[in-house]
Amino acid sequence: MTDGRSNTGRLITFEGGDGSGKSTQLHMTETWLSEQGYKVRVTHEPGDTQLGKEIRRLLLEGEYTPVPECELLMFLADRAQHVREVMMPALEAGEWVLCDRYSDSTMAYQLAGRKLADLEGLNSMLSFAELGISPDLTLWFDLPVTEALHRIRSRSSMGEASTRLDEEAQSFHESVHAAFAKLHSVHSDRISRIDASEAIDRVQQQIQAVFTERGLV
Numbered sequence: 528m529t530d531g532r533s534n535t536g537r538l539i540t541f542e543g544g545d546g547s548g549k550s551t552q553l554h555m556t557e558t559w560l561s562e563q564g565y566k567v568r569v570t571h572e573p574g575d576t577q578l579g580k581e582i583r584r585l586l587l588e589g590e591y592t593p594v595p596e597c598e599l600l601m602f603l604a605d606r607a608q609h610v611r612e613v614m615m616p617a618l619e620a621g622e623w624v625l626c627d628r629y630s631d632s633t634m635a636y637q638l639a640g641r642k643l644a645d646l647e648g649l650n651s652m653l654s655f656a657e658l659g660i661s662p663d664l665t666l667w668f669d670l671p672v673t674e675a676l677h678r679i680r681s682r683s684s685m686g687e688a689s690t691r692l693d694e695e696a697q698s699f700h701e702s703v704h705a706a707f708a709k710l711h712s713v714h715s716d717r718i719s720r721i722d723a724s725e726a727i728d729r730v731q732q733q734i735q736a737v738f739t740e741r742g743l744v
């Protein structure tokens with residue numbers, strides 16, 4: 528871990544816009560790591576704890592539209608619970624935690640997408656919620672917004688429920704995408720870009736190559 532705690536676990540976060548295929552890849556990565564004997568915990572934000580499930584429902588199912596400030600605080604409330612109830616114990620037990628979304632999503636969706644807090648203010652809120660736990664590696668699933676929106680629409684035409692944020696305007700998704708690209712360029716030591724437009728198996732090969740190149744496996 529990059530935050531100096533005395534555990535041997537690793538935190539790998541999967542980030543990117545909606546429709547980028549990261550959740551499928553997360554499960555493929557879980558299988559790959561488990562086959563090599565690593566103890567892997569798969570988790571996601573928002574909504575992995577019991578309280579988090581309620582927060583997720585309120586936030587994303589579209590019954591309510593929170594003001595942006597409320598939206599930010601609800602994502603952070605989910606994170607504070609998740610970090611303490613799920614992530615910390617798993618990391619302290621030496622597990623590999625594969626987390627579908629974490630603080631880069633807050634940076635991209637709330638800071639950039641909602642044009643919300645100033646960076647300094649958000650950084651201190653994040654460290655309060657996250658206890659300073661930062662990922663060992665972040666995989667950014669990069670997919671052009673038009674392709675991502677196409678995937679979201681075809682999923683919903685096949686009956687899969689979309690979230691309140693999936694339904695935001697294209698300009699919102701463009702801001703989110705630009706923010707992930709910027710985070711990648713600023714934190715290239717931590718964030719690896721994955722070309723999510725390739726076929727599923729090829730995307731998984733890219734991921735495995737990143738783990739190997741970075742000496743993680």
Ligand code: TMP
Nearest residue numbers: 545572573602628629632633636692693
């Ligand atoms: P997903 O579970 O299908 O990825 O949906 C989660 C949605 O929540 C997605 O649109 C991204 C959004 N989100 C934020 O806006 N801020 C955050 O901090 C997190 C974790 C997710």
